[in-house]
Amino acid sequence: MSDLPRIVRTVADLRQQVAAWRAEGLTVALVPTMGALHEGHLSLMRQGAEMCDRVVATIFVNPTQFAPSEDLDSYPRREAQDVAALRAAGVPLLFAPDVTEMYPNGFSTTVTVATVSEGLCGARRPGHFAGVATVVAKLLLQALPDVAIFGEKDYQQLQVIRRMARDLDIPVRIEGGETVREADGLALSSRNAYLTAEERAAAPALHRVLVEVAARIRHGAAPAQALADAAAVLEDEGFGPVEYVELRDAETLAPDPAPGRPGRLLAAAWLGKTRLIDNIAV
Ligand SMILES: Nc1ncnc2c1ncn2[C@@H]1O[C@H](COP(=O)(O)OP(=O)(O)OP(=O)(O)O)[C@@H](O)[C@H]1O
Numbered sequence: 142m143s144d145l146p147r148i149v150r151t152v153a154d155l156r157q158q159v160a161a162w163r164a165e166g167l168t169v170a171l172v173p174t175m176g177a178l179h180e181g182h183l184s185l186m187r188q189g190a191e192m193c194d195r196v197v198a199t200i201f202v203n204p205t206q207f208a209p210s211e212d213l214d215s216y217p218r219r220e221a222q223d224v225a226a227l228r229a230a231g232v233p234l235l236f237a238p239d240v241t242e243m244y245p246n247g248f249s250t251t252v253t254v255a256t257v258s259e260g261l262c263g264a265r266r267p268g269h270f271a272g273v274a275t276v277v278a279k280l281l282l283q284a285l286p287d288v289a290i291f292g293e294k295d296y297q298q299l300q301v302i303r304r305m306a307r308d309l310d311i312p313v314r315i316e317g318g319e320t321v322r323e324a325d326g327l328a329l330s331s332r333n334a335y336l337t338a339e340e341r342a343a344a345p346a347l348h349r350v351l352v353e354v355a356a357r358i359r360h361g362a363a364p365a366q367a368l369a370d371a372a373a374v375l376e377d378e379g380f381g382p383v384e385y386v387e388l389r390d391a392e393t394l395a396p397d398p399a400p401g402r403p404g405r406l407l408a409a410a411w412l413g414k415t416r417l418i419d420n421i422a423v
Pocket residue numbers: 173174175176180181182184185290291292293294295318319320321322328329330331332333
């Protein structure tokens with residue numbers, strides 16, 4: 142076991158290993174990531190191990206989901222540490238392709254998911270969800286696992302992936318994993334490493350404010366006022382710009398959920414040079 146995870150870099154090797162497991166009658170869970178693994182990622186790996194016989198982790202910092210102005214070059218890359226974390230978690234296979242394996246010369250296809258990709262992060266990060274949908278469609282078709290698991294921390298991403306898999310008849314069950322948080326409520330994220338000490342101290346306000354707004358709405362407050370107040374509190378706490386604090390239908394992400402439909406509060410805001418997102422159920 143000490144040489145695990147086995148690391149494969151090609152689609153052919155990934156498929157060969159998954160096929161060998163299938164031939165033994167084993168089920169497979171896929172957990173796609175961009176690396177710099179933390180406890181949030183590892184909770185998805187554990188969820189995969191509970192649902193299936195074998196877990197495949199993927200690490201690929203996908204260039205097509207970063208806008209030119211974003212942090213593709215500075216995004217943390219630390220494969221050796223990630224491999225050690227996967228070993229400790231008992232994950233047997235890591236797929237870590239390079240960019241040319243995923244996007245060979247002549248690559249020309251993009252998957253776009255309308256409606257659920259629009260608004261929220263989709264409005265702020267043009268092209269982001271097309272990049273995510275394209276790479277996730279590829280990963281699902283490359284590995285063809287029984288289940289693929291994505292964190293609720295990236296809630297809009299999860300809904301985009303669910304829609305995409307349904308629309309394209311990709312025969313993989315998409316599962317969400319609960320957001321893992323620091324003790325003070327801050328959602329774990331690879332990008333938290335960008336925060337200065339002062340920003341890190343302010344960061345938990347994002348989750349705290351969402352919890353407060355959810356309570357106000359549950360107690361009958363008008364959502365529009367509660368959301369505007371929340372944005373103002375975040376600005377007072379040093380966030381800026383506050384990109385959005387919104388209440389959406391939990392599944393379609395349509396604004397103004399109909400009575401009786403589950404709602405989701407979602408927010409994105411900058412703290413210095415770091416863009417933080419979070420969301421909770423209402
Ligand atoms: N705190 C968390 N709890 C549960 N799942 C998480 C958490 N953070 C990330 N994930 C999930 O892990 C998967 C890989 O995410 P990713 O590698 O982008 O990590 P990240 O920490 O979200 O990084 P980033 O800072 O780029 O958003 C995604 O499905 C994501 O939703």
